[in-house]
Amino acid sequence: MAQRLSMAVGSAFKALSNPSREDMVAALGEVTGTLALQRMRTRMATDATGRRLLRERPVINTSTVSLSELRALPKHTLGRAYVSFLDIEGVSPDTRTPVKHMDDTDDELKYVMLRYRQVHDFFHVLTGMGTTLEEEIAVKWFELAQTGLPVALLSGVFGPLRLNSSDRKLLFTEHVPWLVQCGSSSKFLMNVYYEECMHLPIADVRQQMGIFLPPGFVPKDALIQD
Amino acid sequence: MNHRITQAFDVCIVGGGIVGTALAASLSSSPFTAHLKVALVEAGNLYSEPEIRPASFSNRVASVTPASMRLLNRIGAWDRIPAxxxxxxxxxxxxxxxxxxxxxxxxxxxxxxxxxxxxxxNDWLKSSLAQSLSSSVTVFNSSVVAGIESPAGSGSDWPVISVNSDKGNGPTIQLKSRLLVGADGVNSLVRKYAGIESIGWDYxxxxxxxxxxxxxxxxxxxxxxxxxxxxxxxxxxxxxxxxxxxxxxxxxxxxxxxxxxxxxxxxxxxxxxxxxxxxxxxxxxxxxxxxxxxxxxxxxxxxxxxxxxxxxxxxxxxxxxxxxxxxxxxxxxxxxxxxxxxxPLRFYLSDRYVSDHRVALVGDAAHTVHPLAGQGLNLGLLDVATLTNVIEEGVQAGADIGNIHTLQGYAAERFAPNLGMMMAIDSIGKxxxxxxxxxxxxxxxxxxxxxxxxxxxxxxxxxxxxx
Missing domain, CATH: 3.30.9.10 (D-Amino Acid Oxidase, subunit A, domain 2)
Structure with a gap:
């Protein structure tokens, strides 16, 4: 316990001083998030799709999801928006940090953590957000409203300290109010079988999930070229 | 209303459920109280047959504690329940x-x-107790209490209970009794007659x-x-x-x-x-x-x-x-x-168990609890054991068993323990x-x-x- 506590404190400082230390952000999330993870698991276990996910434990990586097939999908589908996000941001589902530091929890809880990491990119895609620092922080607020994970709270509260004042103003007057409301009123995004929704129009998925976009906001998927 | 017959009793028990019948059987089986004339008024059928087919069980059951078992044993009801x-x-x-x-x-x-x-x-408890009643108990079966009055100016303060026999269709009989016991459940008529307040809630x-x-x-x-x-x-x-x-x-x-x-x-x-x-x-x-x-x-x-x-x-x-x-x-x-x-599940508590209307309340008429601890019936049977003792002592001392001073002993012994158990059960539930x-x-x-x-x-x- 003492070891976990010191790891939590240490990783919190390292994550705050340098958000690009993704390993430290991840470690912080694992150590502090067990209770929030339990609550996420409970929400999954009380939903039909969530239960199917817990039972089948699908994993999103390049061996289970064919990125080339996604690239061939019509634009404005979820799958196309997702792969375009990966391509533009230069990330891959395989680059997500594997789950460590959770030895004394059960496999299912480890899976919930893994799934949460793997579907994080879909949070960006569905909210139409890129990965600039201010957009990343905005998505953290959305995640906080959705999951209650402490790491999302820390990033959401302390992350803005690193923004300049005009970006911070934009963040707190436009993105955060919208995304917090959106995150708390929309369906729980952990209970979505994204693998089965790739071919659906992203507008339909948003509508089904209860995600709304503010007037005048241009989501990243609207910029996809043929 | 033309066929009014007045009969006098030492004890009139309204409600022939398990607790009311247990009290009648307890009084009739005690050597000190067997001579008392006891009336037992039951709206339903006191002698309904319990299930006897080996593989069939009623869904209404009670958990009987060793203390309750000892009372049933003393009354003679315990051995009437097949093993x-x-x-x-x-x-x-x-x-x-x-x-x-x-x-x-x-x-x-x-x-x-x-x-x-x-x-x-429950059916077996009821029937074993009904079979244990001796001839000192007069049963008014399938009889509805139409009203309870306190006769003004007659020189007697014994309550008068009007009973319609044959499920309310038969002639009205008037009973007057030295002691009136309310064993008539959560909506007790006897309690209303005695002016005893009941507080509580439906869960x-x-x-x-x-x-x-x-x-x-x-x-x-x-x-x-x-x-x-x-x-x-x-x-x-x-x-x-x-x-x-x-x-x-x-x-x-x-x-x-x-x-x-x-x-x-x-x-x-x-x-x-x-x-x-x-x-x-x-x-x-x-x-x-x-x-x-x-x-x-x-x-x-x-x-x-x-x-x-x-x-x-x-x-x-x-x-x-x-x-x-x-x-x-x-x-x-x-x-x-x-x-x-x-x-339904309820929590009800009468603010007194006895009154100077010659009334005592037992069982659910006095206290109704959540079944989570299986204590409702057992509290009622403890009421029966204590009230029997108090009446025995009253009879031996030559006291008026309907008098508030005699009954006070019953209330003093049961009120606090019952309340404690009720609050504990309610707190556990919450x-x-x-x-x-x-x-x-x-x-x-x-x-x-x-x-x-x-x-x-x-x-x-x-x-x-x-x-």
């Missing part, structure tokens, strides 16, 4: 569905009796009762009682016979209605899930019940239940909702036809409905602490079974 209609249980296992608190009680730790208690059908819960067929009992004798505290209310499995148990499942009226609407097969699985699965399985599966009691075609109830049961072990870091160690829960394989029913983390942690800690301290556990058991 296969009084099921002894020697262990009681209690655990929390949303925390990891668990506790197990064993009979030998508590007292010399070999049982924690016995599960007996936002109903109890679903059913007779279950079970398999794979612990120790192959089915002598363990189980209770799991769900956030929506406790669920209890009480042994009736080798392969039969009685269910009492307290839940919100909406959930109770859903449970009653299910097919018998699905209901059996839901009971299993409520005992064996993580709490979210029950929440989820309840949410899928359609208004007509069916389940959606895309839902495989059996598979969901089985998968969840493995999750209780494999996907449960904090061992939440797990029964006490060494517990092998029996499996519910069926529900007796037409045995499912829901009844404690286990709380779902916030600190409350869950504290109660898990408390339960586990009690479980590891034999002395403390003995104390708790004594309080529960012999008070």
């Amino acid at each position: 296969d209609r009084k099921k002894a249980y020697t262990q009681m296992k209690v655990w929390d569905a949303s925390g990891n608190g668990a506790i197990a009680f064993n009979a030998p730790m508590t007292h010399s009796a070999s049982s924690i208690g016995w599960i007996i059908e 936002p819960q109903k109890a679903v009762a059913a007779t279950l067929e079970i398999e794979g009992v612990e120790g192959n004798r089915n002598d363990v009682a189980y209770q799991r505290f769900l956030p929506t209310g406790p669920i209890a499995l009480l042994p009736l016979a080798e392969n039969k148990s009685s269910l009492v499942w307290s839940a919100s009226p909406a959930i109770a209605a859903k449970l009653l609407s299910l097919s018998a097969e699905d209901f059996a699985i839901f009971v299993d899930v409520a005992f064996r699965n993580p709490i979210e399985d029950l929440t989820y599966l309840l949410s899928r019940i359609q208004p007509d009691g069916s389940l959606p075609k895309d839902l495989d109830l059996k598979a969901e239940a089985v998968w969840g049961q493995t999750r209780l072990e494999t996907a449960n870091t904090f061992k939440i909702g797990v029964p006490p160690s060494n517990t092998s829960l029996p499996r519910v394989v069926g529900v007796a036809e037409k045995s499912r029913a829901a009844f 404690l286990f409905r709380a779902e916030s983390d600190p409350v869950v942690w504290a109660r898990s800690f408390g339960l586990n602490l009690v479980n590891t301290l034999p002395g403390f556990k003995n104390l708790a058991m004594k309080a529960a079974s012999t008070l």
Whole structure:
């Protein structure tokens, strides 16, 4: 316990001083998030799709999801928006940090953590957000409203300290109010079988999930070229 | 109204339920009070036949403690209940569905009796007591109390009870009595006559009762009682016979209605899930019940239940909702036809048990509790034992047994212990409905602490079974 506590404190400082230390952000999330993870698991276990996910434990990586097939999908589908996000941001589902530091929890809880990491990119895609620092922080607020994970709270509260004042103003007057409301009123995004929704129009998925976009906001998927 | 006959009694008991009939039988069997003229007024049929078919059990049962058993034995009712209609249980296992608190009680730790208690059908308790009544008791069967009056200016303060025989269609008979005992339940007429206030509330819960067929009992004798505290209310499995148990499942009226609407097969699985699965399985599966009691075609109830049961072990870091160690829960394989029913749960307390109207209240007329501790009937039978003692002493001392000064002894002895037990039961119920983390942690800690301290556990058991 003492070891976990010191790891939590240490990783919190390292994550705050340098958000690009993704390993430290991840470690912080694992150590502090067990209770929030339990609550996420409970929400999954009380939903039909969530239960199917817990039972089948699908994993999103390049061996289970064919990125080339996604690239061939019509634009404005979820799958196309997702792969375009990966391509533009230069990330891959395989680059997500594997789950460590959770030895004394059960496999299912480890899976919930893994799934949460793997579907994080879909949070960006569905909210139409890129990965600039201010957009990343905005998505953290959305995640906080959705999951209650402490790491999302820390990033959401302390992350803005690193923004300049005009970006911070934009963040707190436009993105955060919208995304917090959106995150708390929309369906729980952990209970979505994204693998089965790739071919659906992203507008339909948003509508089904209860995600709304503010007037005048241009989501990243609207910029996809043929 | 033309056929008024006035008969005088020493004691008139209104309400021929278990407690009222027990009082009549207790007075008629005591050498000190057997000479008293006792009237027993029952609106239903006091002599209804209990179930005798070996495999059939009524869904209304009571847990009888050793103290209550001794009273029934003294009255002569105990031996009238066949051995296969009084099921002894020697262990009681209690655990929390949303925390990891668990506790197990064993009979030998508590007292010399070999049982924690016995599960007996209400109908058998009633009929064994009715058969124990001697000729000093006049039974007004199928008779409705039309009114109770205090005759003004007649020089007597004995209450006059107007009774319509033949379910209210027959002639009216007037009874006057030195002592009037209200054993007429939560809406007691006698209590209203005496001007005694009753305070309390209906719980936002109903109890679903059913007779279950079970398999794979612990120790192959089915002598363990189980209770799991769900956030929506406790669920209890009480042994009736080798392969039969009685269910009492307290839940919100909406959930109770859903449970009653299910097919018998699905209901059996839901009971299993409520005992064996993580709490979210029950929440989820309840949410899928359609208004007509069916389940959606895309839902495989059996598979969901089985998968969840493995999750209780494999996907449960904090061992939440797990029964006490060494517990092998029996499996519910069926529900007796037409045995499912829901009844309301209440907490009512009369502010006095006696009044100077020559009235004493016993049983539910005086106090109504939640069945989670199985104490309602036992408190009533303790009332009977104490009131019998007080009347015996009054008779021996040549006192007026209807006088408030005599009755005061009964109230003094029963009021505080009953109130204590009632508050404890109510608090336990509230404690286990709380779902916030600190409350869950504290109660898990408390339960586990009690479980590891034999002395403390003995104390708790004594309080529960012999008070």
